[in-house]
Amino acid sequence: KLNALGIKTALDLSEQSTWIIRKHFNVVLERTVRELRGEPCLELEEFAPAKQEIVCSRSFGERVTDYEEMRQAVYSYAARAAEKLRGEHQYCRFISTFVKTSPFALNEPYYGNSAAVTLLTPTQDSRDIINAAVKCLDKIWRDGHRYQKAGVMLGDFFSQGVAQLNLFDDNAPRAGSAKLMEVLDHLNAKDGKGTLYFAGQGMSQQWAMKREMLSPRYTTRYSDLLRVK
Structure with missing residues (x-):
């Protein structure tokens, strides 16, 4: 549909009337046109939201x-x-x-x-x-x-910095x-991991998931990288 209007590049898109783009497409593409012109339309998240x-x-x-x-x-x-x-x-x-x-x-x-x-x-x-x-x-x-x-x-x-001591808590930090x-x-x-651990964690950990068939982690573990001789 963009090609039908002669729009083939990002430059072509940035030069289009926002009114026409919104009429023939949607507000999302209109915002894209404005962004291409240097108008900030979307707020960037400077920090990832904290986990809940x-x-x-x-x-x-x-x-x-x-x-x-x-x-x-x-x-x-x-x-x-x-x-x-x-x-x-x-x-x-x-x-x-x-x-x-x-x-x-x-x-x-x-x-x-x-x-x-x-x-x-x-x-x-x-x-x-x-x-x-x-x-x-x-x-x-x-x-x-x-x-x-x-x-x-x-x-x-x-x-x-936000966490505070509760006056009624008998267990002080x-x-x-x-x-x-x-x-x-x-x-x-x-x-x-496991260099220091609590005694209650045990040493043998027979309950742990079997890891003999664990797939190699080529992208995250150096020791799993393939070696060519």
Whole structure:
């Protein structure tokens, strides 16, 4: 349709009457014409919008039936979620944990549940988030199930410099928390994830997803690049 009007290049388009463009096309193309002439019509986002929630979850490599293994998984998901939270320069008040069995398992009753806590004072300290996540797990854990998946979700975010201490909170912010978390994140970023971790995350992590068949990450992992001899 543009070609029919003799418009073949961006220059041709910029020289057209905005009234004609709007009449024969739409307001979007009219704005494009104005933009080509140097008239700002669309507001640019200078900053990406802050996330509304952070979720860390994964299906288990093997079904989990032992509470201690599930606790290790929740520890790990909570620690990872807290790391992401600090990467967004945010604090959170809402922490939730969920667990579920497979809805497709034969001859096994399905069980899925979640629990949440809302802190009085926003935090980004991994220890606070882990403690809250484990308390949620304790509320929903049921023996006798073969769990397929679990996860931790953070919400109700506050930006750095906005989060304030609640006068009615008996749990005061930990001394040196910001510096400790900074060191933790720095070493794990510098020397690789898992360089420093919480004892509650466990060492063997038999519950973790099997990764033997993981596809190579050619674009994001240097060690996965193909080598030509």
